[in-house]
Amino acid sequence: MSSTQASDSKRSKEDRTTLRPEEIFWRDHQPWLEQKGYMLRPRYRPGWVASWAGKDAKYWDYEDSKVLKAGHVIDATRISDGQMVMLKRISHDEHPYEKEISLYFSAEPFASHPRNHCVPIYDVLDIPEDEEHFILVLPFLREYDDPRIKSIGEAVEFFRQVFEGLQFMHECCVAHRDCMNLNIMMDPKPMFPRMYHPRSDRKTLDFSGNATYYSRTARPTKYFFIDFGLSRKYDPRDMPPVEIPIHGGDKTVPEFFDSSEPVNPFPTDIYYIGNLIREDFLQKTTGVEFMTPLVEDMVQDDPSARPTIDEVIQRFEQIRKSLNWWKLRSRLVENDEARGDRVARTVHHFFRTLAHVVYFRNPIPTPRC
CATH class of the missing domain: 1.10.510.10 (Transferase(Phosphotransferase) domain 1)
Structure with missing residues (x-):
């Protein structure tokens, strides 16, 4: 890769004014998630425009410049009580036992067992028109x-x-x-x-x-x-x-x-x-x-x-x-x-x-x- 290409690549990675491919799924499903009781950060709401756009400012000083660490996991706020949670998008085919085992430890008598250190599951969301994936709602850790x-x-x-x-x-x-x-x-x-x-x-x-x-x-x-x-x-x-x-x-x-x-x-x-x-x-x-x-x-x-x-x-x-x-x-x-x-x-x-x-x-x- 030439120095010019490397420089262009670096600028592309630092450009936070547009959503990355792995972020688009969450933006597109934000209204549905809100109906289910979970609010995403402003960056992932339809119609979002970078708050620093057009300003002589450093993007990292703005909250909505913060991108996802992993595309299949996103933070959210539970609307009912304002608690922070995590949403994890999972493939049935790739991880066929994850939901079963997670729910097993999240149900009584195990859920309240003092020696249980398995992350609890708050909710399971079936994604509209997507039979291949589902979303687990987890505590924010x-x-x-x-x-x-x-x-x-x-x-x-x-x-x-x-x-x-x-x-x-x-x-x-x-x-x-x-x-x-x-x-x-x-x-x-x-x-x-x-x-x-x-x-x-x-x-x-x-x-x-x-x-x-x-x-x-x-x-x-x-x-x-x-x-x-x-x-x-x-x-x-x-x-x-x-x-x-x-x-x-x-x-x-x-x-x-x-x-x-x-x-x-x-x-x-x-x-x-x-x-x-x-x-x-x-x-x-x-x-x-x-x-x-x-x-x-x-x-x-x-x-x-x-x-x-x-x-x-x-x-x-x-x-x-x-x-x-x-x-x-x-x-x-x-x-x-x-x-x-x-x-x-x-x-x-x-x-x-x-x-x-x-x-x-x-x-x-x-x-x-």
């Missing part, structure tokens, strides 16, 4: 590690909830089969009580400033498994199952290397979670080295040598009980921190921790169910 997990206790609580959620799924004979880091998210409402713009950290549609938030220790949050497109539910009489490998987002699964032999998907779930902790914590931060022996067992090449989720939780509980309050209050240090940032964060952490102690906040911030 946020990446599990944004803002950063700042203390050892906060990391321990994340591990606990993830292990607990996977155990609950496995007890229900459901294998997630893609439980990598992007498919574990958190409820932002406790930490962001006034919420934020869905595609930035600015305040909502007024874009008047940055959204404020609290730490996990001050406002404990709950973590959720999402995206059941590759998941399977099995008959208890057929356990343990064997399945042809399905490659999820984590491409490092040892049993999938150069092999298409059917395998038990439950040990693969163990690998996914172990590798998440290895890559996102043990390799990137200092402070949770006590997880190393357990994680090394979870990511063994031989699936049959990995612990079950019940064994993982039993070992994790012993680890958790061995951690004193000072360790749990300690800062989770990112390995790539610049020296100046490390000093500033350490000082800030000291005063933040002092406030937590004064207010008797638990160093392992478990949310109320």
